[in-house]
Amino acid sequence: xxxRRGIFDGHSTDELDGLLRWVLRESVAGAVAPxxxxxxIRGDAQRLAALRRAWIWRVSDLVRQVVVACLSxxxxxxxxxxxxxxxxxxxxxxxxxxxxxxxxDHHRLSCSWYARLGT
Amino acid sequence: MTAQYTDGWLVAHxxxxxxxxxxxxxxxxxxxxxxxxxAITHDERAAEDILQDAFLRVYTYADRIDETVPxxxxxxxxxxxxxxSWTNRVKRWWHFFQDTLDRWALPVHNHPEALAExxxxxxxxxxxxxxxxxxxxxxxxxxxxxGLSLKEIADIVxxxxxxxxxxxxxxxxxxxxxxxEREHRLVPEVAYDFT
Numbered sequence: 673x674x675x676r677r678g679i680f681d682g683h684s685t686d687e688l689d690g691l692l693r694w695v696l697r698e699s700v701a702g703a704v705a706p707x708x709x710x711x712x713i714r715g716d717a718q719r720l721a722a723l724r725r726a727w728i729w730r731v732s733d734l735v736r737q738v739v740v741a742c743l744s745x746x747x748x749x750x751x752x753x754x755x756x757x758x759x760x761x762x763x764x765x766x767x768x769x770x771x772x773x774x775x776x777d778h779h780r781l782s783c784s785w786y787a788r789l790g791t
Numbered sequence: 792m793t794a795q796y797t798d799g800w801l802v803a804h805x806x807x808x809x810x811x812x813x814x815x816x817x818x819x820x821x822x823x824x825x826x827x828x829x830a831i832t833h834d835e836r837a838a839e840d841i842l843q844d845a846f847l848r849v850y851t852y853a854d855r856i857d858e859t860v861p862x863x864x865x866x867x868x869x870x871x872x873x874x875x876s877w878t879n880r881v882k883r884w885w886h887f888f889q890d891t892l893d894r895w896a897l898p899v900h901n902h903p904e905a906l907a908e909x910x911x912x913x914x915x916x917x918x919x920x921x922x923x924x925x926x927x928x929x930x931x932x933x934x935x936x937x938g939l940s941l942k943e944i945a946d947i948v949x950x951x952x953x954x955x956x957x958x959x960x961x962x963x964x965x966x967x968x969x970x971x972e973r974e975h976r977l978v979p980e981v982a983y984d985f986t
Contacts, residue, residue, distance in 0.1 A: 695913060696931070704822065706839055716843070717847065720847070
């Protein structure tokens with residue numbers, strides 16, 4: 673505890689430092705982060721992650737549609753493609769990846785076939 | 792998850808969406824973040840929101856955090872910025888209104904003398920700290936409450952070390968002035984006690 677006498681005498685820098693420290697510590701004395709904050713952070717982080725996955729899914733789906741449309745115009749590949757199931761969560765990403773591999777394989781094969789025809 | 796992992800290791804895991812790593816960082820820094828926010832805003836609800844927001848930012852921007860250094864300064868910077876925003880947004884008049892209500896609801900004379908005097912002193916000094924410009928107040932809080940060095944504070948508030956030093960000096964002078972004013976008011980009472 674800081675005495676009044678100490679405060680009245682002199683006002684040295686050390687005393688003022690001590691006073692500032694005392695006032696600020698008193699202002700937050702016993703302050704502890706409430707226990708309900710962490711579950712809120714965790715819940716929000718999970719929601720953010722789900723939104724992020726959904727966004728990635730939408731973008732990749734859009735890109736896939738554009739590529740499929742382009743390829744179908746070039747060499748009529750569309751009927752050969754097996755389209756992946758349409759779902760909204762991140763778990764379908766692997767399915768899409770496989771779809772992409774198939775799509776690119778078909779395209780490469782057909783290109784090489786056309787190339788052979790040309791020779 | 793134990794405390795042996797560095798902040799950088801945990802941040803790298805947070806980037807991959809690891810909520811346990813985020814939880815460990817939360818355990819390490821929650822008190823500092825909450826206390827700093829509370830000291831700046833004087834509002835428990837605001838401090839809670841700032842605490843929540845600060846750690847959501849760790850999660851959202853984990854890929855932008857430098858994992859080679861401790862997370863503390865980054866978190867302090869976020870906390871200070873969020874607290875600034877809150878202070879600017881949630882008008883000062885509200886605090887003034889609340890303080891006035893508190894003073895009416897709990898008259899100082901109802902307390903034992905020593906306690907009342909202690910509280911009065913605290914109020915005088917706290918008002919002197921609160922009256923500081925927010926940029927100065929933050930420096931004072933980081934230095935005196937959190938015990939950070941001038942260099943650390945300079946990094947957090949993005950100002951030269953000299954500026955931080957002068958803000959502390961200004962804060963001390965304000966406090967000195969508040970004490971002198973209080974003494975001035977106290978002198979007649981003291982004289983009366985001894986007659």
